[in-house]
Amino acid sequence: MNIEFKNINKHFGAVHANADIDFNINSGTIYGILGENGAGKSTLMKILSGFIHPDSGEILLDGQQVRIDSPADAIKFGIGMLHQDPLDFPPMLVIDNFIVGQGGKFLLSHKTVINEFQELQDQFGFSLDPYTYVDALTVGERQQLEILRLLWLGAEVLILDEPTTGISVQQKEKLFAALKVLAKQGKTIIFVSHKLEDVEIMCDKVAILRKGQLVGEVVAPYNINQLVEMMFGKQIVINEPKSLVTEEIVFELDNLCIEQYPITIENVHFRMRAGEVIGLAGMEGSGQDVLLRACAGLLRPVSGRVIVNEKDLTGKTYHDFMRHGVAFLPASKLEEGLVPELTLAEHFTLVTSHKKQLFIDKPFFHDKTKQKIDDYRIVGQPETPVEALSGGNQQRASLSMLKDSLSIILLEHPTRGLDIESAIYMWDKLKERCAGCTSIFFISADLEEIIRYSDRILVFFSGHVSDPQDSSKISLEQLGQMIGGKGWDRTLTDEETYEAITQP
Amino acid sequence: MSGDFILLGLAGVIASGAPIVLASIGETISERAGVTNLSLNGLIIFSGMMGFWVAVETDSLFLGFLTGALVGALVSAIVAFSSITLKQSQVAVGFILAITTRDLAYFLGNPIMGRQGPIMLSTPIPLLSQIPILGPLFFQQSIMTYASIILIFIVWFWIYKTRPGLMLQGIGEKPSAAYVRGANVGRMRYFYTILGGTLVGLAGPLFTLSVKAGWKGTITGLDGIGWIALAITIFGGWNPIRVAFGAYFFAFLQWLGLVLQSSWTFIPSQVLQVAPFPLMILTLLLVNLGNTEWVARLLATLPDGVRERVKKLIRSLRSQAPAALGTPFERE
Numbered sequence: 001m002n003i004e005f006k007n008i009n010k011h012f013g014a015v016h017a018n019a020d021i022d023f024n025i026n027s028g029t030i031y032g033i034l035g036e037n038g039a040g041k042s043t044l045m046k047i048l049s050g051f052i053h054p055d056s057g058e059i060l061l062d063g064q065q066v067r068i069d070s071p072a073d074a075i076k077f078g079i080g081m082l083h084q085d086p087l088d089f090p091p092m093l094v095i096d097n098f099i100v101g102q103g104g105k106f107l108l109s110h111k112t113v114i115n116e117f118q119e120l121q122d123q124f125g126f127s128l129d130p131y132t133y134v135d136a137l138t139v140g141e142r143q144q145l146e147i148l149r150l151l152w153l154g155a156e157v158l159i160l161d162e163p164t165t166g167i168s169v170q171q172k173e174k175l176f177a178a179l180k181v182l183a184k185q186g187k188t189i190i191f192v193s194h195k196l197e198d199v200e201i202m203c204d205k206v207a208i209l210r211k212g213q214l215v216g217e218v219v220a221p222y223n224i225n226q227l228v229e230m231m232f233g234k235q236i237v238i239n240e241p242k243s244l245v246t247e248e249i250v251f252e253l254d255n256l257c258i259e260q261y262p263i264t265i266e267n268v269h270f271r272m273r274a275g276e277v278i279g280l281a282g283m284e285g286s287g288q289d290v291l292l293r294a295c296a297g298l299l300r301p302v303s304g305r306v307i308v309n310e311k312d313l314t315g316k317t318y319h320d321f322m323r324h325g326v327a328f329l330p331a332s333k334l335e336e337g338l339v340p341e342l343t344l345a346e347h348f349t350l351v352t353s354h355k356k357q358l359f360i361d362k363p364f365f366h367d368k369t370k371q372k373i374d375d376y377r378i379v380g381q382p383e384t385p386v387e388a389l390s391g392g393n394q395q396r397a398s399l400s401m402l403k404d405s406l407s408i409i410l411l412e413h414p415t416r417g418l419d420i421e422s423a424i425y426m427w428d429k430l431k432e433r434c435a436g437c438t439s440i441f442f443i444s445a446d447l448e449e450i451i452r453y454s455d456r457i458l459v460f461f462s463g464h465v466s467d468p469q470d471s472s473k474i475s476l477e478q479l480g481q482m483i484g485g486k487g488w489d490r491t492l493t494d495e496e497t498y499e500a501i502t503q504p
Numbered sequence: 505m506s507g508d509f510i511l512l513g514l515a516g517v518i519a520s521g522a523p524i525v526l527a528s529i530g531e532t533i534s535e536r537a538g539v540t541n542l543s544l545n546g547l548i549i550f551s552g553m554m555g556f557w558v559a560v561e562t563d564s565l566f567l568g569f570l571t572g573a574l575v576g577a578l579v580s581a582i583v584a585f586s587s588i589t590l591k592q593s594q595v596a597v598g599f600i601l602a603i604t605t606r607d608l609a610y611f612l613g614n615p616i617m618g619r620q621g622p623i624m625l626s627t628p629i630p631l632l633s634q635i636p637i638l639g640p641l642f643f644q645q646s647i648m649t650y651a652s653i654i655l656i657f658i659v660w661f662w663i664y665k666t667r668p669g670l671m672l673q674g675i676g677e678k679p680s681a682a683y684v685r686g687a688n689v690g691r692m693r694y695f696y697t698i699l700g701g702t703l704v705g706l707a708g709p710l711f712t713l714s715v716k717a718g719w720k721g722t723i724t725g726l727d728g729i730g731w732i733a734l735a736i737t738i739f740g741g742w743n744p745i746r747v748a749f750g751a752y753f754f755a756f757l758q759w760l761g762l763v764l765q766s767s768w769t770f771i772p773s774q775v776l777q778v779a780p781f782p783l784m785i786l787t788l789l790l791v792n793l794g795n796t797e798w799v800a801r802l803l804a805t806l807p808d809g810v811r812e813r814v815k816k817l818i819r820s821l822r823s824q825a826p827a828a829l830g831t832p833f834e835r836e
Binding site for chain 2: 051070071072075081087088089090091092096099100101104105106107108
C-alpha cells in the first residue's frame with residue numbers, strides 16, 4: 001500500500017510536534033523513520049494509526065484520501081501498529097490474544113483459528129505455543145504474536161515503534177528476516193527507530209525528523225555521519241573511551257551464591273578496582289539483574305561475602321551499602337528510581353543529605369535544582385513533575401541525584417531508549433565519575449555498548465557467570481555466542497542449555 | 505443428627521447462599537470490566553428495604569424484585585458515571601455510597617418496620633425433585649435460587665467461552681489494548697457496571713422476601729454481607745464458579761453456627777454468629793496460597809516432569825486481578 005503524507009501539522013500546546021510533514025512511502029519498501037527522542041516520530045505514527053488526529057493535513061492511501069478515526073479504523077484500512085510496549089493481555093492465552101477483537105462467531109472456537117495461526121507462524125519460522133500464557137513470553141515473542149495478529153487482520157502496512165528495544169540478538173534476526181519476507185510480499189513496513197545500526201541494515205529508505213520537521217529523505221546505502229548530522233543538526237564525535245582503572249580494590253565478591261527463583265547463581269568470585277567499568281552481558285533473565293541487586297544489598301545472598309571498601313557488608317541493607325558509597329540506578333525509573341508526581345526540586349530536597357531540617361528551604365532547593373538542571377542539561381524546570389520528563393531526561397535526572405563521592409555505581413540499562421546524543425552524554429558523565437575513582441557495574445542488552453565502555457565483561461547464561469573477560473580481547477560475535485551459551489571455557493551440558501531455553 | 509436434618513440444612517444453605525451468589529457474581533462482572541463497585545454492602549440493605557416495601561404495598565413479589573433491581577442499577581449508574589465519565593476515585597465514591605445507602609435504608613424503612621410481607625415459596629420441579637438427595641437439595645427451591653444457580657454458569661460461560669466475554673476480560677486487563685482492538689471501553693464499562701449492580705440489587709429483596717423475610721431495621725441482619733461478598737469476589741479470583749463456591753461456603757458456615765448454637769451452649773451465641781466472617785477470610789487466604797513465592801520454591805524441589813505438570817495445574821487455577829481494576833481509561 002502506498003502512503004502519502006500531505007502537510008501534516010500537529011500541535012501539543014506550544015510544541016509544534018509535526019510541522020508540514022510531507023512525503024510518500026511506497027508499497028513493498030522497508031521505510032525508516034529516524035530522529036532523536038522527541039523529534040516527532042511517534043506523533044506522526046500515532047496520526048497514521050488513528051490514535052490522534054492531525055490539526056491539518058491529509059493522508060492518502062493508494063491515492064485515496066482517508067480519515068482515520070481510531071486504531072480500529074486504521075486496521076480496517078490495513079494499517080497495523082506494533083507498540084514499543086506490546087498492547088496485549090498478559091494473563092490470557094496466546095491464542096485468545098490472537099482472537100480477541102476479531103469479528104466472528106459469538107462462541108469462541110480455537111480449532112480453525114489454531115490451524116491458521118500455525119500456518120501463519122510457519123511462514124516466518126516463529127514457534128509460539130498457542131496454549132501458553134502471554135505473561136510467560138519474552139518481549140520479542142510478544143512482538144511476534146502482535147505481528148501475526150495484525151497480518152491475520154489483514155494489515156498491509158506494519159508500523160514498528162522501536163522494535164529492537166529489549167529483545168535478544170536471535171529474536172532480532174528472526175524479526176528482520178520476517179520483515180524482509182513481508183516487504184517482498186508487497187507489504188509496507190515502517191520502521192521507527194533511533195538506532196542507526198538497525199536502520200542501516202534494514203531500511204531501503206529513511207526519512208529524518210528533527211524538532212517536528214522533516215529534514216530530508218535518504219536512500220540506502222547510507223553514510224552514517226550524514227544521517228547523524230541530519231538527526232542532530234551537527235556532527236557528533238564518538239570518542240573511544242579511555243580506561244581509567246587504578247590498582248586499588250574497592251569491591252569484592254567472595255564465593256557468592258544467590259538464589260532468586262528461578263535463577264541460581266553459584267560461586268561468583270571477582271574483584272573490582274577503582275575507576276573500573278564492568279559490563280554484565282546476557283539475555284534478559286539470565287541472572288544479571290539478580291547479581292546486581294545482590295551487590296546493592298537488595299537481595300540477600302545464600303552464602304559468600306560482599307565486600308565494599310574492605311568492609312564486609314554481607315546481609316546488610318541497601319541503606320548500609322549506600323552509606324559505604326554504593327548507588328543503584330534501576331531500569332524502571334518511574335517504579336523504583338524516581339517518585340512520580342513529585343517535582344524535580346522535591347526530588348533534590350529528598351536526596352540532599354545536608355539541610356535536613358523539618359521545614360523545607362524552598363528557595364535553596366529551587367536554586368540547587370536549577371544548577372543541576374544546567375549541569376546535566378535536563379530539559380525541564382524545577383517545578384516539572386518527573387513523570388512529565390522524557391525517558392532521556394529522567395535518566396539524566398536520576399544520574400544528577402547521585403551523591404558526589406561514590407565508590408560504585410550500579411546501573412541497569414543506562415542508555416535503553418536513549419538516542420545517540422543522550423547515550424553519549426550519559427557515558428561522558430559516567431566516565432567523569434570514573435576519573436574520580438568511582439567504579440561502574442552495569443547491565444546492558446546492547447552488546448556494542450558493553451564492549452565499547454567496559455574494561456572487563458561478565459557473561460551470564462542461565463545463572464552461570466563467566467570469568468571476567470577482557471573487553472579488548474573479545475569480539476562482538478564471540479560475546480553474542482557466549483550469551484547464547486556457546487564458546488564457554490567448558491561446554492555447558494545439554495541439560496543446562498535446555499534449562500536456559502525453557503526458562504521463561 | 506439425622507440424615508434428613510442434614511439434608512434439609514444443606515438445602516437451606518443453597519437457598520441462603522443464593523443472595524450472596526447474586527451479589528458476588530454481580531460484583532465479579534463489574535470488576536472484570538475494571539470498575540470496583542464498593543457500594544454493595546449498603547446497596548444490598550437499601551434494595552432489600554425498598555423491594556420489601558414495594559412488595560408489601562403491592563403484594564407483588566415480582567414488583568419487589570423489580571424495585572431491587574432498579575435500585576441496584578441506579579446506584580451502580582452513579583458509580584459508573586463518577587468513575588468512567590468523571591474519572592473520580594472509585595474507592596471514595598463507592599465507600600460513601602455504601603454508607604449513604606445503608607443509612608438511607610434504615611431511615612426510610614422506619615414506617616415498614618416489622619410489617620408482614622409476602623414470602624417467596626419454593627417451586628419444586630416435577631420429577632427432578634423426586635430424585636433422592638439431589639431432589640431436595642437442588643430442585644425444591646425458589647425460582648430465584650434456581651436463577652442464581654443458572655446465573656453462575658451463564659456468567660462463567662460468557663467470560664471464558666464467548667467473544668464479547670474475551671473482550672470483557674480485555675477491558676479490565678488493559679483497556680488501551682482493548683481500544684486498539686476496536687472496543688468502546690467507556691460504553692462497555694457502563695454496561696457491565698450497571699448489569700453487575702442490578703444483580704447486587706436483586707440480592708436485597710432475595711433476603712427480605714425469602715431468606716431473612718421481613719424488614720426489622722438495623723437488626724435485619726444484612727449489614728456485613730456485602731463486604732463478605734466483596735472479599736469472596738476477590739479471593740474467588742474473579743472466576744464465577746470459584747466465587748459461587750465461596751458464597752455457598754459462607755452460607756454453610758453461617759448454618760453451622762446456628763446448629764452449634766443449640767448443641768454447644770457453653771459458647772456464647774455471639775461468637776458463633778460472628779465466627780463465619782473471620783473463618784471465611786481465613787479460608788479464602790488458604791485457597792490462594794498457590795500464588796505465593798514459597799510455594800514456587802517448594803515446587804522447584806520436585807522432579808522435572810512432575811513439576812511441569814503441577815505448575816501448569818496451578819497456573820490454570822490462578823486468576824489474577826484485572827490489571828486495570830479501579831483505574832480510569834484515557835485514550836491518549
